Amino acid sequence: MSNNIVRFRCPHCQQVLGFERPAKGNMVQMVCPKCHKPIRIKLQDRPVQTLARLVTVSSPCVERQSYSLHLGSNIIGRSDTGTAQDISIAGDATISRQSVDLTVQVRDGRCTYQMRVLNAKNPVFLGKKALSIGDVADVAIGSVITLGATQLMLYKQS
Numbered sequence: 001m002s003n004n005i006v007r008f009r010c011p012h013c014q015q016v017l018g019f020e021r022p023a024k025g026n027m028v029q030m031v032c033p034k035c036h037k038p039i040r041i042k043l044q045d046r047p048v049q050t051l052a053r054l055v056t057v058s059s060p061c062v063e064r065q066s067y068s069l070h071l072g073s074n075i076i077g078r079s080d081t082g083t084a085q086d087i088s089i090a091g092d093a094t095i096s097r098q099s100v101d102l103t104v105q106v107r108d109g110r111c112t113y114q115m116r117v118l119n120a121k122n123p124v125f126l127g128k129k130a131l132s133i134g135d136v137a138d139v140a141i142g143s144v145i146t147l148g149a150t151q152l153m154l155y156k157q158s
Contacts, residue, residue, distance in 0.1 A: 007075060007084045012037045016075055016098055016118065018084025051104050051111050052141070052157050054087065059150040062091040067152075074102045075118070076147065094148030096120045102139065113139040113154060122148045 006028075007018040013035035022028065026043045052069040054076070056062055067076075067087045078095040079088035089095055099120045105112050116136045117124050124131045125146035131137060139145065145152045 005084060006041070006043065007073070007086060008041065009073070010035060010037070010039060012039075016084060016101075051106075052113065053155045054102075054145070054152040055155055056089075057144065057151045057153045059092060061093075062089060062150050065089070068157075069102060069104050069113075071104050071106065074104065076100050076102060077118075078148075089147070089150060092148050092150045094122045095150060096122050096148070099147045100124060100145070102145075111156070113141075115139050115145065120147070 005018050006021050007016065009016055010032040013032060015032060015034040017032065019028065019030065021043065028041045028043065030039050031037070032039055051071055054067045054069060056065045070086070074087060075085040075098055076087040077083065077085040077089070077098045078092065079090035080097045083097040085098055096119055098118045101116045101118055103114045103116070114136060115126065117131045117133050120133060123146065126137050126139060127144060139154055141154055141156045143154050145154065
């Protein structure tokens with residue numbers, strides 16, 4: 001996904017939305033296509049810092065890849081031009097388009113990772129534990145996340 005895509009959740013219905021960052025200005029107004037309520041977004045210029053990585057460790061259809069995670073929400077899903085995600089995984093049709101949200105936060109100088117299952121219509125596992133839509137789980141460095149037929153491991157950024 002391009003660095004010019006801004007992704008966020010509708011404050012009214014929690015739908016994941018995205019738009020291309022405007023060339024000028026720092027205020028964007030739009031209407032949520034799901035709940036039809038107005039949204040105002042103030043954009044901030046801040047550098048994106050990679051705080052962790054997800055690395056493909058097993059997949060019958062995806063080559064080994066490394067994906068950067070940034071502070072805040074990271075939407076992960078199957079690559080699809082019509083859907084906004086931070087990490088697009090191409091080649092595994094069993095991954096939902098917006099499968100999970102892996103949120104990276106810094107607390108007391110340490111990174112914490114929390115995963116929430118979004119609209120996954122296909123299997124999502126944290127380790128050997130199956131997760132359902134809406135489930136939230138803490139993720140530790142070294143944990144294996146399975147989306148569809150692809151396994152990803154969380155690594156600390158070195």
